Amino acid sequence: MTVGFHSPLPPAPTGVADYSAALLPALRELLPVSATPARDTAVELYHLGNNPLHREIYRRALRRPGVVVLHDALLNHFLLGEIGEADYVEEFVFNYGEWHRGLAHDLWQNRTRSGVESAYFAWPMIARICRSALAVIVHNPGAADTVLRHAPRARVVEIPHLWNPVAPGDRDERARLRREWGVPGGALVLGVFGHLRETKRLGPVLRAFARLRAATLPVHLLVAGEFVSPGVERSFAWDLGQPGIIRRGHLPEREFWQHAGATDLCLNLRYPSAGESSGIAVRLMGAGLATMLTDGREIARFPREACLRCDAGMAEEDQILAYCLWALRSPQGLAQVGDAAAAYIRREHDLHRVAGLYAETLRGAVGRV
Numbered sequence: 001m002t003v004g005f006h007s008p009l010p011p012a013p014t015g016v017a018d019y020s021a022a023l024l025p026a027l028r029e030l031l032p033v034s035a036t037p038a039r040d041t042a043v044e045l046y047h048l049g050n051n052p053l054h055r056e057i058y059r060r061a062l063r064r065p066g067v068v069v070l071h072d073a074l075l076n077h078f079l080l081g082e083i084g085e086a087d088y089v090e091e092f093v094f095n096y097g098e099w100h101r102g103l104a105h106d107l108w109q110n111r112t113r114s115g116v117e118s119a120y121f122a123w124p125m126i127a128r129i130c131r132s133a134l135a136v137i138v139h140n141p142g143a144a145d146t147v148l149r150h151a152p153r154a155r156v157v158e159i160p161h162l163w164n165p166v167a168p169g170d171r172d173e174r175a176r177l178r179r180e181w182g183v184p185g186g187a188l189v190l191g192v193f194g195h196l197r198e199t200k201r202l203g204p205v206l207r208a209f210a211r212l213r214a215a216t217l218p219v220h221l222l223v224a225g226e227f228v229s230p231g232v233e234r235s236f237a238w239d240l241g242q243p244g245i246i247r248r249g250h251l252p253e254r255e256f257w258q259h260a261g262a263t264d265l266c267l268n269l270r271y272p273s274a275g276e277s278s279g280i281a282v283r284l285m286g287a288g289l290a291t292m293l294t295d296g297r298e299i300a301r302f303p304r305e306a307c308l309r310c311d312a313g314m315a316e317e318d319q320i321l322a323y324c325l326w327a328l329r330s331p332q333g334l335a336q337v338g339d340a341a342a343a344y345i346r347r348e349h350d351l352h353r354v355a356g357l358y359a360e361t362l363r364g365a366v367g368r369v
Contacts, residue, residue, distance in 0.1 A: 073275025
């Protein structure tokens, strides 16, 4: 059997492209795979995310159903950018019923706020693709719950987000960067990595950081990544100018790991959630870096000792502050969190284990074509 593989690939600016570039060669060790559309494939594998890069893949998946990978258990924002108001409203009604038609009109009219309003995350609009798919692959229990709410009879397969071995920066690189940043011995360096969007919780992070600095504590903050829009960037410009902040844009792979290796605690918070498993979090944890995550069903599989869990909501800023104070007092405890994370991720998220689970799912789907 030959598998059709449909996904953005590098240099497409999306984590799904990087994920697929790692998965493809590992999957080819187990099955014949064609990454270009072909007629003689036994089953199709479609990687879908919540952005316009997946436009044609989404259409193909509806025309010829196959196995769908939902990297985001959410397509609301994708559909807002793909169809007009009338079609959006009808799609919303298809998902949630006629009694929600008024809500659909309201969401369309206020779509400029879709990046920050929780309503756009609460209504994922994934029923059509999940009901037509032979199987739906998700990366965490939260996403599985969302799929089954929209398509109770769907075959849902949970496969962990893959982890590909990396070579973090060495001790010399860590020391060099920290000297360059003016970080004294015994200081705590926090890191925020990836696309900087509203859901990244940069506001509470910056406010907690300002409180730590106001207490004259030895804390520095690295913010590395590109903002999703000039408007979002402008909204944080003043806070990012405070002392102790190191600002970097997109980092190439080698520099990414050098910078990550120079941090002590990575903050990878997300709210509202799109039901996604963070590729950056999996990479950092697999490399043995202590990581703080927003608590929820999306991280339910992680052992309690393998990450720091932060509640979304009113207590978020105070919890960030409390974790940082603990990290300053207990660098050994922070290292233990990183060690537990590495052990779990390297075992459960190993690239070849993940590829084997994909192959098993694809073989099982052939009989359902």
